Amino acid sequence: MSAGPVVGRRYPGPVPVASVFPRLEPLLPLVHKPIQYVGGELNARTADWDSCDVRWCLMYPDAYEVGLPNQGLQILYELLNEEPGVLAERSYAVWPDLERLMRAHGVPQFTVDSHRPVAAFDLLGVSFPTELGYTNFLTALDLAGIPLAAAERGPDHPVVLAGGHAAFNPEPIADFVDGVVVGDGEQAVLAVTGLVRDWKAAGRPGGREGLLLRLAASGGVYVPACYDVEYHADGRIRRVARNRPGVPWRVSKHTVSDLDDWPYPRAPLVPLAETVHERMSVEIFRGCTRGCRFCQAGMVTRPVRERSITAIGAMVDAGLQATGFQEVGLLSLSSADHSEIAQVAKGLADRYEGTHTGLSLPSTRVDAFNVDLADELSRGGRRSGLTFAPEGGSERIRRVINKMVTEDDLIRTVTTAYTGGWRQVKLYFMCGLPTETDDDVVRIADLARRVIEAGRAATGRRDIRCTVSIGGFVPKPHTPFQWAAQLDHETTDARLALLRAAIQQDRRYSRAIGLRYHDGRPGIVEGLLSRGDRRVGAVIRQAWADGARFDGWSEHFSFDRWMAAARTALAGQGVDVDWYTTRERTLAEVLPWDHIDSGLDKEWLWTDWQDALAGGEVEDCRWSPCYDCGVCPQLGTHTQVGPTGATLLPLTVADRG
Numbered sequence: 001m002s003a004g005p006v007v008g009r010r011y012p013g014p015v016p017v018a019s020v021f022p023r024l025e026p027l028l029p030l031v032h033k034p035i036q037y038v039g040g041e042l043n044a045r046t047a048d049w050d051s052c053d054v055r056w057c058l059m060y061p062d063a064y065e066v067g068l069p070n071q072g073l074q075i076l077y078e079l080l081n082e083e084p085g086v087l088a089e090r091s092y093a094v095w096p097d098l099e100r101l102m103r104a105h106g107v108p109q110f111t112v113d114s115h116r117p118v119a120a121f122d123l124l125g126v127s128f129p130t131e132l133g134y135t136n137f138l139t140a141l142d143l144a145g146i147p148l149a150a151a152e153r154g155p156d157h158p159v160v161l162a163g164g165h166a167a168f169n170p171e172p173i174a175d176f177v178d179g180v181v182v183g184d185g186e187q188a189v190l191a192v193t194g195l196v197r198d199w200k201a202a203g204r205p206g207g208r209e210g211l212l213l214r215l216a217a218s219g220g221v222y223v224p225a226c227y228d229v230e231y232h233a234d235g236r237i238r239r240v241a242r243n244r245p246g247v248p249w250r251v252s253k254h255t256v257s258d259l260d261d262w263p264y265p266r267a268p269l270v271p272l273a274e275t276v277h278e279r280m281s282v283e284i285f286r287g288c289t290r291g292c293r294f295c296q297a298g299m300v301t302r303p304v305r306e307r308s309i310t311a312i313g314a315m316v317d318a319g320l321q322a323t324g325f326q327e328v329g330l331l332s333l334s335s336a337d338h339s340e341i342a343q344v345a346k347g348l349a350d351r352y353e354g355t356h357t358g359l360s361l362p363s364t365r366v367d368a369f370n371v372d373l374a375d376e377l378s379r380g381g382r383r384s385g386l387t388f389a390p391e392g393g394s395e396r397i398r399r400v401i402n403k404m405v406t407e408d409d410l411i412r413t414v415t416t417a418y419t420g421g422w423r424q425v426k427l428y429f430m431c432g433l434p435t436e437t438d439d440d441v442v443r444i445a446d447l448a449r450r451v452i453e454a455g456r457a458a459t460g461r462r463d464i465r466c467t468v469s470i471g472g473f474v475p476k477p478h479t480p481f482q483w484a485a486q487l488d489h490e491t492t493d494a495r496l497a498l499l500r501a502a503i504q505q506d507r508r509y510s511r512a513i514g515l516r517y518h519d520g521r522p523g524i525v526e527g528l529l530s531r532g533d534r535r536v537g538a539v540i541r542q543a544w545a546d547g548a549r550f551d552g553w554s555e556h557f558s559f560d561r562w563m564a565a566a567r568t569a570l571a572g573q574g575v576d577v578d579w580y581t582t583r584e585r586t587l588a589e590v591l592p593w594d595h596i597d598s599g600l601d602k603e604w605l606w607t608d609w610q611d612a613l614a615g616g617e618v619e620d621c622r623w624s625p626c627y628d629c630g631v632c633p634q635l636g637t638h639t640q641v642g643p644t645g646a647t648l649l650p651l652t653v654a655d656r657g
């Protein structure tokens with residue numbers, strides 16, 4: 001689909017704030033799953049437009065079914081709406097069928113709460129968990145009638161802010177956003193709200209530029225227009241320099257220090273249409289210091305900050321009452337690592353036993369304790385499948401990625417699981433890790449065979465299943481692998497073919513082992529967008545103009561379209577897709593995200609990268625001495641783990657009537 005010449009309407013002056021629903025409604029019977037566009041969910045908020053002086057539109061650049069359950073967006077939505085004089089509404093990416101109709105009928109991008117045009121808001125905040133939402137973001141801007149280029153926006157356009165993990169390298173979208181907030185959003189959105197309110201109350205001094213300068217000078221918002229990028233003749237960045245006085249040379253991430261002060265969402269949204277998670281979630285801690293070298297989420301969310309056992313109990317109770325959900329997920333990057341998780345699991349299992357309330361702990365930790373927790377939480381319920389993530393097929397590669405799991409650990413753990421009545425085990429691995437050889441990947445077949453063997457021996461049954469799921473590794477900014485060469489997609493595909501042949505070779509096991517993987521090509525586009533610089537913005541824009549939408553969905557993704565867009569947009573620049581993806585960087589190179597401060601010390605990251613190449617491991621600083629990654633002193637924070645000595649509240653057994 002081509003975006004075509006018709007873009008969303010450009011409003012010459014202030015945008016009408018009236019609901020567009022009368023124009024949208026006749027289109028809904030013509031599209032797939034129209035209910036996703038109507039709003040009105042349980043716990044949705046609508047505030048009076050005229051009595052608010054700061055109005056946020058919060059957008060998730062993917063479909064409603066993926067975006068609605070997103071915790072980050074729900075947290076900001078609720079806490080902004082609790083603020084006097086502030087309203088926040090939500091918008092999600094519209095599917096191409098509705099996009100076509102909206103263009104044909106002149107309906108702009110809208111919020112699902114009051115169906116107001118997105119362009120009527122003061123602020124458009126977009127959360128990017130991954131880079132694959134960039135083209136949907138451009139669609140939304142275009143449908144909203146907001147110029148794609150930030151430099152072309154006028155006084156009546158919303159200030160467009162980006163956040164989320166992908167925003168830790170905002171350079172590929174630097175041309176399209178007015179500002180970027182990195183790190184935890186809770187305090188940051190309130191600070192931005194205060195700045196916007198003051199600026200409006202003062203009569204909007206300096207106009208749009210005046211507001212952007214205030215945001216930049218606050219130190220809490222990265223405003224790309226305040227920074228110029230210069231390049232060496234060979235394509236590398238020479239320097240990123242401030243072009244305005246009073247703005248910081250690096251912009252730091254925001255870190256909420258006590259999660260108990262931010263018990264959001266208190267009343268989670270209950271979706272009207274089917275979504276990827278039909279449950280309420282409580283975030284039990286933020287951050288991870290296990291030190292997996294491939295994991296951007298773990299690195300950029302340091303240090304660990306646990307929610308107290310008391311606060312978790314109260315949030316689960318309040319959330320269930322507010323929603324009527326029958327399932328609770330205890331969220332974090334590695335939930336079994338909460339220092340009081342055993343008490344949390346037992347307390348919740350006791351409280352909700354017999355109430356048909358399901359409890360789940362998305363944890364992939366490879367040890368028997370994790371299985372014990374899953375046993376506890378599934379008391380009396382169905383034991384379908386357990387997932388473990390050894391990540392690498394050989395012990396050598398697991399040392400490289402700092403995933404300290406031995407083969408014997410894995411076999412012991414799956415034996416415990418199969419013995420406990422679990423019949424399905426899913427194992428998660430990556431392909432394309434630094435220093436990886438064919439052998440490291442083929443060894444996954446041996447592991448899977450040992451897993452099946454162990455399951456059969458432990459249970460005496462033949463119906464044991466193991467699914468091997470493989471993701472392509474993409475080096476990410478702010479990790480020790482940020483300098484690594486990404487594996488080209490042809491070699492990734494060849495390695496995966498070898499693995500499939502190795503699994504199929506032994507008929508005694510092959511039927512019990514399922515293999516799930518994608519080809520290596522989407523990873524190359526993700527790699528380009530992850531470690532790209534400002535020049536990659538032109539590639540995104542070209543791919544979008546050529547029809548790229550919903551790039552995280554295999555049925556919509558087109559590798560050839562992206563490669564053609566890159567050839568066009570990067571022509572004459574001396575750089576190409578390989579330069580951005582399969583090229584190893586040196587310590588001396590200025591990285592596009594060096595002026596975004598995640599708290600991690602670049603020297604430490606480099607040392608950890610060298611340790612990785614030497615197969616050296618690093619412990620978790622929660623239970624071993626600090627190894628000076630830089631985060632705590634840089635951000636004035638510290639690791640917060642229990643035990644708190646408190647008990648889970650409320651401890652009363654729920655009404656089972």
Ligand code: SF4
Pocket residue numbers: 289302303304621622626627628629630631632633638639
């Ligand atoms: S500074 Fe030390 S304690 Fe803090 S996250 Fe880094 S290694 Fe852990």
